[in-house]
Amino acid sequence: MAEGKEMAVREKKEVAAKEEKTTPGRYFVPPADIYETDEALAVVLEMPGVEKKDIDVSLENDVLSVDGRIDFSKYRDLEPVYAEYNVGHYARSFSLSDRIDREKISANIEDGVLTLTLPKAKAAQPRRISIG
Amino acid sequence: MALLADPFNALSTFQNALDAFRTSGWLGEGPSGAGAYPPMNVFRKGDDFIVITEIPGVKKDDLEVQVKGRTLRVAGAKAVEYPEKAAVHRRERLAGRFDRAVTMPVEIDPDRVKAEYRDGILALFLPRAESDKPKSIKVG
Numbered sequence: 001m002a003e004g005k006e007m008a009v010r011e012k013k014e015v016a017a018k019e020e021k022t023t024p025g026r027y028f029v030p031p032a033d034i035y036e037t038d039e040a041l042a043v044v045l046e047m048p049g050v051e052k053k054d055i056d057v058s059l060e061n062d063v064l065s066v067d068g069r070i071d072f073s074k075y076r077d078l079e080p081v082y083a084e085y086n087v088g089h090y091a092r093s094f095s096l097s098d099r100i101d102r103e104k105i106s107a108n109i110e111d112g113v114l115t116l117t118l119p120k121a122k123a124a125q126p127r128r129i130s131i132g
Numbered sequence: 133m134a135l136l137a138d139p140f141n142a143l144s145t146f147q148n149a150l151d152a153f154r155t156s157g158w159l160g161e162g163p164s165g166a167g168a169y170p171p172m173n174v175f176r177k178g179d180d181f182i183v184i185t186e187i188p189g190v191k192k193d194d195l196e197v198q199v200k201g202r203t204l205r206v207a208g209a210k211a212v213e214y215p216e217k218a219a220v221h222r223r224e225r226l227a228g229r230f231d232r233a234v235t236m237p238v239e240i241d242p243d244r245v246k247a248e249y250r251d252g253i254l255a256l257f258l259p260r261a262e263s264d265k266p267k268s269i270k271v272g
Contacts, residue, residue, distance in 0.1 A: 005228040006229055006231075007228040007229065009168065026143075044225065047188070072142075078175035079175060080153045084154070086150050087173075109251075111191065112189065112252020
Protein backbone atom coordinates (compact mmCIF):
# COMPACT_ATOMS: atom_id res chain seq x y z
CA MET A 1 0.00 0.00 0.00
CA ALA A 2 1.14 3.55 -0.77
CA GLU A 3 3.90 2.19 -3.00
CA GLY A 4 4.51 5.25 -5.10
CA LYS A 5 4.02 7.76 -2.33
CA GLU A 6 6.97 9.63 -0.88
CA MET A 7 7.82 9.35 2.78
CA ALA A 8 7.03 12.35 4.90
CA VAL A 9 9.07 13.62 7.81
CA ARG A 10 7.38 13.89 11.18
CA GLU A 11 8.70 15.47 14.37
CA LYS A 12 8.97 13.20 17.39
CA LYS A 13 6.32 13.89 19.95
CA GLU A 14 7.35 14.05 23.57
CA VAL A 15 5.41 12.13 26.19
CA ALA A 16 3.07 14.34 28.23
CA ALA A 17 2.63 12.10 31.23
CA LYS A 18 0.60 12.68 34.34
CA GLU A 19 3.48 11.60 36.52
CA GLU A 20 7.12 12.55 36.12
CA LYS A 21 9.77 9.93 35.63
CA THR A 22 12.29 9.62 38.41
CA THR A 23 15.28 9.45 36.07
CA PRO A 24 16.22 12.41 33.83
CA GLY A 25 15.89 12.14 30.06
CA ARG A 26 13.15 12.83 27.54
CA TYR A 27 10.69 10.20 26.47
CA PHE A 28 9.03 10.17 23.09
CA VAL A 29 5.76 8.67 21.90
CA PRO A 30 6.33 5.88 19.36
CA PRO A 31 3.87 5.95 16.44
CA ALA A 32 1.43 3.07 16.75
CA ASP A 33 -0.71 1.07 14.41
CA ILE A 34 -3.51 -0.95 15.95
CA TYR A 35 -5.39 -3.57 13.98
CA GLU A 36 -7.65 -6.44 14.81
CA THR A 37 -8.07 -9.85 13.25
CA ASP A 38 -10.46 -12.59 14.26
CA GLU A 39 -8.04 -14.07 16.77
CA ALA A 40 -6.09 -11.17 18.13
CA LEU A 41 -5.48 -7.49 18.53
CA ALA A 42 -2.09 -6.30 17.30
CA VAL A 43 -0.27 -3.17 18.40
CA VAL A 44 2.71 -2.18 16.26
CA LEU A 45 5.08 0.46 17.63
CA GLU A 46 8.06 2.08 15.93
CA MET A 47 10.97 2.34 18.31
CA PRO A 48 14.19 2.65 16.31
CA GLY A 49 17.36 1.98 18.24
CA VAL A 50 15.69 -0.15 20.87
CA GLU A 51 16.98 -3.70 21.28
CA LYS A 52 14.87 -6.61 22.50
CA LYS A 53 16.55 -6.65 25.88
CA ASP A 54 15.67 -3.03 26.55
CA ILE A 55 11.94 -3.38 26.07
CA ASP A 56 9.60 -3.60 29.01
CA VAL A 57 6.00 -4.61 28.44
CA SER A 58 3.81 -4.72 31.51
CA LEU A 59 0.16 -5.16 32.25
CA GLU A 60 -1.37 -3.70 35.37
CA ASN A 61 -4.96 -2.83 36.13
CA ASP A 62 -6.08 -3.18 32.52
CA VAL A 63 -3.33 -0.85 31.33
CA LEU A 64 -0.73 -2.18 28.92
CA SER A 65 2.48 -0.16 29.18
CA VAL A 66 5.36 -0.38 26.77
CA ASP A 67 8.74 1.11 27.63
CA GLY A 68 11.68 1.00 25.23
CA ARG A 69 15.06 2.36 26.22
CA ILE A 70 17.82 3.25 23.83
CA ASP A 71 21.41 2.48 24.57
CA PHE A 72 23.03 5.80 23.98
CA SER A 73 26.49 4.78 25.08
CA LYS A 74 27.33 4.47 21.38
CA TYR A 75 27.04 8.25 21.23
CA ARG A 76 29.72 8.54 23.87
CA ASP A 77 32.60 9.87 21.78
CA LEU A 78 30.48 11.60 19.19
CA GLU A 79 30.12 15.36 19.03
CA PRO A 80 26.93 16.63 17.40
CA VAL A 81 27.49 18.87 14.42
CA TYR A 82 24.03 18.90 12.82
CA ALA A 83 20.77 17.47 14.10
CA GLU A 84 17.36 17.00 12.52
CA TYR A 85 15.80 14.83 15.17
CA ASN A 86 16.25 14.13 18.81
CA VAL A 87 17.08 10.80 20.43
CA GLY A 88 15.43 9.35 23.49
CA HIS A 89 13.54 6.52 25.11
CA TYR A 90 10.02 5.56 24.09
CA ALA A 91 6.92 4.97 26.19
CA ARG A 92 3.28 4.51 25.47
CA SER A 93 0.34 2.91 27.29
CA PHE A 94 -3.03 1.59 26.24
CA SER A 95 -6.02 0.53 28.23
CA LEU A 96 -7.14 -2.97 27.39
CA SER A 97 -10.56 -4.45 27.51
CA ASP A 98 -11.11 -7.70 29.36
CA ARG A 99 -11.55 -9.49 26.04
CA ILE A 100 -7.78 -10.07 25.86
CA ASP A 101 -6.24 -13.34 27.02
CA ARG A 102 -3.52 -11.82 29.17
CA GLU A 103 -1.49 -14.98 29.55
CA LYS A 104 -0.85 -15.27 25.85
CA ILE A 105 0.42 -11.79 24.98
CA SER A 106 3.50 -12.07 22.77
CA ALA A 107 5.99 -9.55 21.44
CA ASN A 108 8.34 -9.51 18.49
CA ILE A 109 10.80 -6.80 17.44
CA GLU A 110 12.44 -6.38 14.05
CA ASP A 111 14.25 -3.39 12.52
CA GLY A 112 13.10 -1.17 15.35
CA VAL A 113 9.44 -2.13 15.00
CA LEU A 114 7.78 -3.86 17.95
CA THR A 115 4.70 -5.96 17.28
CA LEU A 116 2.60 -6.92 20.27
CA THR A 117 0.06 -9.63 19.66
CA LEU A 118 -2.80 -9.68 22.12
CA PRO A 119 -4.90 -12.78 21.54
CA LYS A 120 -8.55 -12.39 22.23
CA ALA A 121 -10.06 -14.48 24.98
CA LYS A 122 -11.83 -17.54 23.57
CA ALA A 123 -15.26 -16.20 24.43
CA ALA A 124 -14.66 -13.05 22.39
CA GLN A 125 -13.64 -14.76 19.17
CA PRO A 126 -16.31 -14.71 16.50
CA ARG A 127 -17.90 -18.05 15.75
CA ARG A 128 -19.47 -18.85 12.47
CA ILE A 129 -22.96 -20.19 12.80
CA SER A 130 -23.83 -22.47 9.93
CA ILE A 131 -27.35 -22.49 8.66
CA GLY A 132 -28.34 -26.15 8.71
CA MET B 133 33.30 17.75 24.53
CA ALA B 134 32.78 15.04 27.11
CA LEU B 135 29.01 14.92 26.83
CA LEU B 136 28.64 11.96 29.11
CA ALA B 137 30.98 13.13 31.85
CA ASP B 138 28.19 13.42 34.37
CA PRO B 139 26.39 10.07 34.17
CA PHE B 140 23.41 11.23 36.17
CA ASN B 141 22.29 13.85 33.74
CA ALA B 142 24.04 12.37 30.74
CA LEU B 143 20.97 11.66 28.66
CA SER B 144 19.37 15.05 29.33
CA THR B 145 22.61 16.81 28.49
CA PHE B 146 22.91 14.88 25.25
CA GLN B 147 19.30 15.62 24.32
CA ASN B 148 19.75 19.32 25.04
CA ALA B 149 22.89 19.35 22.93
CA LEU B 150 21.01 17.77 20.03
CA ASP B 151 18.31 20.40 20.43
CA ALA B 152 20.90 23.12 20.15
CA PHE B 153 22.15 21.68 16.87
CA ARG B 154 18.70 21.64 15.31
CA THR B 155 19.45 25.11 14.00
CA SER B 156 22.93 24.26 12.76
CA GLY B 157 23.49 25.21 9.17
CA TRP B 158 26.18 22.61 8.66
CA LEU B 159 24.48 20.64 5.93
CA GLY B 160 23.32 23.83 4.30
CA GLU B 161 21.13 24.05 1.23
CA GLY B 162 21.62 20.87 -0.68
CA PRO B 163 19.57 19.52 -3.57
CA SER B 164 17.33 17.84 -1.01
CA GLY B 165 18.40 19.43 2.24
CA ALA B 166 16.46 19.51 5.47
CA GLY B 167 12.83 18.49 5.48
CA ALA B 168 13.14 15.29 3.52
CA TYR B 169 12.98 11.75 4.85
CA PRO B 170 14.96 10.25 6.49
CA PRO B 171 15.98 12.88 9.06
CA MET B 172 19.71 12.75 9.71
CA ASN B 173 21.99 13.64 12.55
CA VAL B 174 25.65 14.29 11.85
CA PHE B 175 28.32 13.73 14.49
CA ARG B 176 32.02 14.30 14.50
CA LYS B 177 34.53 11.87 15.92
CA GLY B 178 38.00 13.32 15.65
CA ASP B 179 38.44 14.22 11.99
CA ASP B 180 35.79 11.85 10.73
CA PHE B 181 32.04 12.19 10.49
CA ILE B 182 29.24 9.84 11.35
CA VAL B 183 25.75 10.23 9.93
CA ILE B 184 22.98 8.51 11.86
CA THR B 185 19.45 8.22 10.58
CA GLU B 186 16.32 6.44 11.82
CA ILE B 187 14.40 4.30 9.36
CA PRO B 188 12.36 1.87 11.46
CA GLY B 189 10.64 -0.88 9.52
CA VAL B 190 12.86 -0.61 6.46
CA LYS B 191 14.36 -3.94 5.46
CA LYS B 192 18.04 -4.05 4.62
CA ASP B 193 17.18 -5.31 1.12
CA ASP B 194 14.99 -2.27 0.50
CA LEU B 195 17.77 0.12 1.40
CA GLU B 196 20.34 1.67 -0.92
CA VAL B 197 23.29 3.82 0.16
CA GLN B 198 25.56 5.54 -2.33
CA VAL B 199 28.49 7.89 -2.01
CA LYS B 200 29.95 10.02 -4.77
CA GLY B 201 32.46 12.75 -4.09
CA ARG B 202 30.99 14.74 -1.22
CA THR B 203 27.44 13.59 -1.78
CA LEU B 204 25.73 10.89 0.17
CA ARG B 205 22.50 9.30 -1.00
CA VAL B 206 20.12 7.18 1.08
CA ALA B 207 17.18 5.68 -0.80
CA GLY B 208 14.67 2.95 -0.35
CA ALA B 209 11.13 2.03 0.48
CA LYS B 210 9.37 1.52 3.76
CA ALA B 211 6.48 -0.89 3.78
CA VAL B 212 3.75 -1.15 6.37
CA GLU B 213 1.62 -4.24 5.91
CA TYR B 214 -1.43 -5.64 7.57
CA PRO B 215 -2.80 -9.16 7.28
CA GLU B 216 -5.58 -9.70 4.76
CA LYS B 217 -8.58 -9.71 7.01
CA ALA B 218 -7.57 -7.09 9.54
CA ALA B 219 -9.71 -4.22 10.77
CA VAL B 220 -7.45 -1.23 11.27
CA HIS B 221 -8.29 0.80 14.37
CA ARG B 222 -5.42 3.23 14.30
CA ARG B 223 -2.81 4.05 11.71
CA GLU B 224 0.02 6.39 12.68
CA ARG B 225 2.95 4.75 10.95
CA LEU B 226 3.98 6.23 7.63
CA ALA B 227 5.06 4.25 4.59
CA GLY B 228 6.38 5.08 1.16
CA ARG B 229 9.48 5.58 -0.93
CA PHE B 230 12.34 7.87 0.05
CA ASP B 231 15.35 9.18 -1.76
CA ARG B 232 17.55 11.77 -0.14
CA ALA B 233 20.92 13.10 -1.20
CA VAL B 234 22.94 15.41 1.00
CA THR B 235 26.26 17.07 0.29
CA MET B 236 28.86 17.21 3.02
CA PRO B 237 30.83 20.44 3.37
CA VAL B 238 33.99 18.36 3.77
CA GLU B 239 35.78 15.94 1.48
CA ILE B 240 35.19 12.34 2.45
CA ASP B 241 37.12 9.26 1.40
CA PRO B 242 34.51 7.18 -0.49
CA ASP B 243 36.62 4.02 -0.41
CA ARG B 244 36.62 3.85 3.34
CA VAL B 245 32.95 4.63 3.99
CA LYS B 246 31.26 2.04 6.18
CA ALA B 247 27.56 1.53 6.69
CA GLU B 248 25.80 -0.38 9.44
CA TYR B 249 22.07 -0.98 9.78
CA ARG B 250 20.59 -2.31 12.98
CA ASP B 251 17.28 -2.01 14.86
CA GLY B 252 15.99 0.53 12.38
CA ILE B 253 19.04 2.77 12.68
CA LEU B 254 21.44 3.35 9.80
CA ALA B 255 24.88 4.59 10.82
CA LEU B 256 27.33 5.77 8.18
CA PHE B 257 30.95 6.20 9.03
CA LEU B 258 32.45 8.83 6.72
CA PRO B 259 36.21 9.19 7.09
CA ARG B 260 37.61 12.51 6.09
CA ALA B 261 39.77 12.50 2.98
CA GLU B 262 43.47 12.85 3.77
CA SER B 263 43.78 15.83 1.44
CA ASP B 264 41.07 17.65 3.35
CA LYS B 265 42.45 17.27 6.83
CA PRO B 266 43.48 20.55 8.43
CA LYS B 267 47.15 21.14 9.06
CA SER B 268 48.39 22.19 12.44
CA ILE B 269 50.16 25.52 12.41
CA LYS B 270 52.89 26.07 14.91
CA VAL B 271 52.69 29.40 16.64
CA GLY B 272 56.15 30.95 16.75
